[in-house]
Amino acid sequence: MPPVNAALRCANFEERRDRAMALFAEKGFGQVSMRELAAHVGLTAGSLYHHFPSxxxxxxxxxxxxxxxxxxxxxxxxxxxxxxxxxxxxxxxxxxxxxxxxxxxxxxxxxxxxxxxxxxxxxxxxxxxxxxxxxxxxxxxxxxxxxxxxxxxxxxxxxxxxxxxxxxxxxxxxxxxxxxxxxxxxxxxxxxxxx
CATH class of the missing domain: 1.10.357.10 (Tetracycline Repressor, domain 2)
Structure with missing residues (x-):
């Protein structure tokens, strides 16, 4: 069962990266706040910092x-x-x-x-x-x-x-x-x- 959870975590991570990329591409990197980015990818701001320091x-x-x-x-x-x-x-x-x-x-x-x-x-x-x-x-x-x-x-x-x-x-x-x-x-x- 652990490999399925690991695979799911990996898929979720990739999906969140893709969502972040879409938001950056749509609005421009400088126009997106960390709070907006976190909401867009379905995480809290604190949780987003866990994945990416900035x-x-x-x-x-x-x-x-x-x-x-x-x-x-x-x-x-x-x-x-x-x-x-x-x-x-x-x-x-x-x-x-x-x-x-x-x-x-x-x-x-x-x-x-x-x-x-x-x-x-x-x-x-x-x-x-x-x-x-x-x-x-x-x-x-x-x-x-x-x-x-x-x-x-x-x-x-x-x-x-x-x-x-x-x-x-x-x-x-x-x-x-x-x-x-x-x-x-x-x-x-x-x-x-x-x-």
Whole structure:
């Protein structure tokens, strides 16, 4: 019987995190008080502090998870490379899928990153840079760019992969149309910049 209780606690915790994420995404992190957050997730304020020492810690946890998921998209690209299949379509499809599964985390990571402490921003910045560097190694391993130009290219490429799915879904494109357009836009940029 204990595993069921543990599983239930875990499910409740995930559900509460999802509710918190939805509230942050809807209102903006800075506009949500701990009292409002606690009520929204079905806890007392004191009980919420038991799970998360602060609102910032909760936001950090949500954004950190997002960067871990982005890192996992690179694993899919590596597997495609090992199979000898084109990497870019695989990465685009993985980002499209991740955006479909976690649109609120994309919004939080972009809009509310500035609400975190300097130390939290530094830790997440390192995760973001690791992701961007890995992305470039997969997509353009022979690039002639170096230094800041290469880092800026990685940032722009990651931004395209992370924002295009939301923009294209707003246009009511089918998945096939969206993926094809993303591939065309990203491939064109890569060929002109890194080719």
């Amino acid at each position: 609102k910032q810690d909760l936001l950090y946890d949500l954004i950190e998870e997002f960067y871990e998921e982005l890192q996992a998209t690179l694993d899919q690209g590596r597997r495609a490379l090992a199979r000898g299949t084109p990497v870019l379509p695989c990465l685009i499809a993985a980002h499209w899928q991740l955006h479909a599964e976690r649109p609120l985390q994309f919004r939080l990571a972009e809009r509310d990153f500035c609400c975190l402490s300097a130390a939290q921003q530094t830790r997440l910045g390192a995760l973001r840079e690791r992701y961007q560097t890995g992305l470039l190694r997969l997509v353009a391993p022979q690039s002639r760019l170096t230094g800041e130009a290469l880092a800026a290219t990685g940032h722009v490429l990651a931004t395209l992969l992370n924002q295009l799915p939301g923009m294209l879904r707003e246009r009511a494109l089918s998945e096939a149309e969206g993926l094809a357009l993303m591939e065309s836009l990203v491939q064109g940029g890569i060929e002109r910049t890194l080719g």
